[in-house]
Amino acid sequence: MVAGVSGSGKSTVGRAAAALAGVPFIDGDDLHPTRNVELMTQGTPLSDDDREPWLDAVAAIARDHAPSVVACSALARRYRDRLRDGAPGIQLVILDVPEEELRRRLESRSGHFMRATMLDSQLLAREHPEDEPGVTVVDGTRSVEALAAEVAALFGRAVD
Incomplete structure (x- = not known):
């Protein structure tokens, strides 16, 4: 799983890594319920619920389609724990990008429901792994x- 806040490059890196590894790529953004996409489009941060x-x-998709590369924000430890509970054995790679670069990337992209204005809520929810x-x-x-x-x-080592 390739993780990080919006704008960190998880989808771009995930697609390229999956191609190199010869496995499917799955974008977790595509799995959001319609209501979540509507909330984020309106600039409303998602709750834990x-x-x-x-x-x-x-x-479930990571578990059922292994081996694969999945992009998912996985911002907080409790979210990563939930992912690990549902898909034991997953490996997570967190893309760490400075806030200024994240803002630049988000402000220059178009066609995505996640707006640059939502970055602050993601940075507040983000927990570095310990x-x-x-x-x-x-x-x-x-x-x-x-x-x-x-x-x-x-990921090659994880599936060998």
């Missing part, structure tokens, strides 16, 4: 090619 069915859907099993944090400002190669290698 809003996220629970979505996290369960992401865990001694979490199966979590690797990488510098998300590196090139997509370098990140994809690193992620593919990590």
Whole structure:
């Protein structure tokens, strides 16, 4: 699973890593219920209650389509724990990107329901992993090619 806040590159890196690893790519954003997308489009942050069915859907697809690369924000430890409970053995790679770069990326993209105005709520919800099993944090400002190669290698070891 490739994780991080909106704008960190999880979908872009995830697609490239999946192609390198020869496995399917699944974008967790596509699994959000319509209500969640409507809330985020309106600039309303999701609550834990809003996220629970979505996290369960992401865990189920990760479990049922292994091996694969799945993009999912997985902002807080409780969310990552829920994902691990639903899909034991998943490996998470968190793309760490400075706030200024995240804002620049979000302000320059179009066609996505997640707006730059929502970044603050994601940064508030984000928890850096402390001694979490199966979590690797990488510098998300590196090139997509370098990140994809690193992620593919990590996932390659996980499925061997």
